[in-house]
Amino acid sequence: MIRINRLVFILSFAVALLTGDAGCSSIYNAAASTTPARTDARLSLRLREAEEQAHRAVKAIESLRGAKPAGRESAAARLEIEGWEVQRRALSIGDLIARITPPPPAAGAARGALQAAGRATVAAAQAAAKGPAEPELNAATRDLSNALALTQAARTEQAAHAP
Incomplete structure (x- = not known):
């Protein structure tokens, strides 16, 4: 049971890292999309x-x-x-x-x-x-x-x- 929960956690964390939505990065991406580049x-x-x-x-x-x-x-x-x-x-x-x-x-x-x-x-x-x-x-x-x-x-x- 512990191994399955651990495996699910590790896989979820890996998916989050790969999609770029882990942590606060999504907040910064949203701000960057509304802030002018120049x-x-x-x-x-x-x-x-x-x-x-x-x-x-x-x-x-x-x-x-x-x-x-x-x-x-x-x-x-x-x-x-x-x-x-x-x-x-x-x-x-x-x-x-x-x-x-x-x-x-x-x-x-x-x-x-x-x-x-x-x-x-x-x-x-x-x-x-x-x-x-x-x-x-x-x-x-x-x-x-x-x-x-x-x-x-x-x-x-x-x-x-x-x-």
Whole structure:
């Protein structure tokens, strides 16, 4: 009985390895099929994703401002998550910029603005979790607006240079 179970396990494992569906490889294959192969196309995609994330952070600030006292803590936590996501998107743009020669200046400016906006958003969320934080929320809103403008400019630059 043990030999049969062992044989079935070994055969199943071998089939999985041969088909390429073992472990996480199928996740990476799925991601690779939806991600553009060209670096400039990936940068355009990352810029669009960053822009969408910055819009979500702005909406989270609006939600926090309109939150009732009972929901303020969860709204602040949501805003903090959105701030971390903005920073993560900025890092992914930076990774792609490092692979492009010469690096696109507008994308570099957008990356820097997104990082600053992400930090300001996280700081505003942490301050709001402790109490009133209107100055921090205003600073985060201003930084996000700046990041959105620079990200849109970078997307326009990328579109102009697309093959």
